[in-house]
Amino acid sequence: MSGRPGFWRRLAHQRSASVGFAIFATILLASLCAGLFAPASPERINLDAALESPSIHHPFGTDPFGRDVLSRIVYGARISLGVGFLARTISIVLGLFLGSLAGYFGGRLDSILMRLADITFAYPTLLLLIAVIAVVSPGMVSLFMTLGVVGWASVARLVRAQVLSVKEREFVQAARASGAGHASIIFKHILPQCLAPVFVVYTLGLGMTIMAESSLSFLGLGVQPPEPSWGGMISSGIAFMRTAPWLTFFPGLFLTLTVCSLNLIGDALRDALSPRMGGDVAKPVACGALEPVASEGSR
Numbered sequence: 001m002s003g004r005p006g007f008w009r010r011l012a013h014q015r016s017a018s019v020g021f022a023i024f025a026t027i028l029l030a031s032l033c034a035g036l037f038a039p040a041s042p043e044r045i046n047l048d049a050a051l052e053s054p055s056i057h058h059p060f061g062t063d064p065f066g067r068d069v070l071s072r073i074v075y076g077a078r079i080s081l082g083v084g085f086l087a088r089t090i091s092i093v094l095g096l097f098l099g100s101l102a103g104y105f106g107g108r109l110d111s112i113l114m115r116l117a118d119i120t121f122a123y124p125t126l127l128l129l130i131a132v133i134a135v136v137s138p139g140m141v142s143l144f145m146t147l148g149v150v151g152w153a154s155v156a157r158l159v160r161a162q163v164l165s166v167k168e169r170e171f172v173q174a175a176r177a178s179g180a181g182h183a184s185i186i187f188k189h190i191l192p193q194c195l196a197p198v199f200v201v202y203t204l205g206l207g208m209t210i211m212a213e214s215s216l217s218f219l220g221l222g223v224q225p226p227e228p229s230w231g232g233m234i235s236s237g238i239a240f241m242r243t244a245p246w247l248t249f250f251p252g253l254f255l256t257l258t259v260c261s262l263n264l265i266g267d268a269l270r271d272a273l274s275p276r277m278g279g280d281v282a283k284p285v286a287c288g289a290l291e292p293v294a295s296e297g298s299r
Contacts, residue, residue, distance in 0.1 A: 011272040020264030023257055031077035038071035042228045051244050061246040063236070069246060073254055076228035080258070083144045083223075084210040090148025091209075092202055095155020100186050100194075102156065103163025114160070117153035125150065126215060133221045143222050147209055158201060162194035200270045207262035214255055230255045 011017055030037045039058065046066030054061045060069035102110040120128070128150055136142040166172065167190055175189050216222035217231030225232065230251040237247025 011268060014268035014272060016264040017268030017272075020261040020268065023261035024265065027077055027254065027258055027261070028081060030074050031081055034071075034074045034078060038068070038074045040068045040071050042067060042072040042075040043226050044068070044071075051240070053244075054246055060250045061244065063233075063244075063247055064240070069233075069250055072228035072233060073230070073251055076230050076233060076251070077254065077258075079140075079223055079227065079229050080210050080213055080231075080255070083140070083147065083213045084206050087144040087147035087151065087213070088202055088206045088209050090145070091151035091155055091205065092198060094149065094152035096159055096191065096198065098152065099156035099159025100163050100191055103160035104167055104182070104186055104190065110160070113156065117157055120150065120153040125212070129212060129216060130219070130221060133216060138216075138221045138224055140223060140227075143213060143216065147212055151205060151209065154205070155198070155201060158197060159191075159194055162197065163190055166190050166193045196273045197270075200266055200273065203262055203266035203269055207259040207266070210262075211255070211259055 044067060046062075049058070049062050049066040050064050052058055052062045052066075058068050058070070060073065062068055063072070098113050102113040129146060132146045132150065133142060136146065163186075167185075172185060172189050175185050180189075213222055214229070214231030214234070217229040218235040220232075220235070223229035223232060233251040234248050234255075237244065237251070240247050
């Protein structure tokens, strides 16, 4: 990606990229250095300080157990970002592997994989996530594994469309004529040419995956108490909306800033990588799925 002429120049001229990177870098730094930013332990209970409004000692107030909200938000960022990165990486790896196989070999394998993708798209993503989590039981490992596996289909479709285009080019034909094996052709010659839109899909999908994790935690199917998570904090604060609105406002604000910053970065990457990529990569749909927009000829 760095070898593309003018990429960094075009990215630097994207004001939205600067804003997105600044916001996301701040949240990421706060999560990595949570001990420096958090006023107290996120699990420290002090019933004498329960439901205190924002103050100097507790900038974001306290919850019904007297726990500092800022501390829980900062430590909760570790979970939300960690689950998001792990889940999205799993989706990308699965999508790259299965999409490249479908596009390169075609035939029955292509039909089977794309019908599986169609089945995945046929169900609302949140309902599919709830069904899978209900079977494997809630927990940190099951959460990011489920989010990662459910998100493979959109990446696979995009990669398949790219592979169908690249595999007919002259350098691939030359590699095939020189006796290169299928694995060598796919991983050394074809996939490197397909990574540019995958970076965009990864960034946009990361924000949607974090939103999906928060949705599951809000429903009690994600990270389990007493571990702090943004979705869980919003859920527990619903009962105190009138008396303690900071319990839902601040976690919701950080969640919104994170997702918006990633969307800004993804849009800027898309524009910088290719001026024609705007409508051809992917469009976000509900709860973490990304549906590729492919031409009829690539289906």
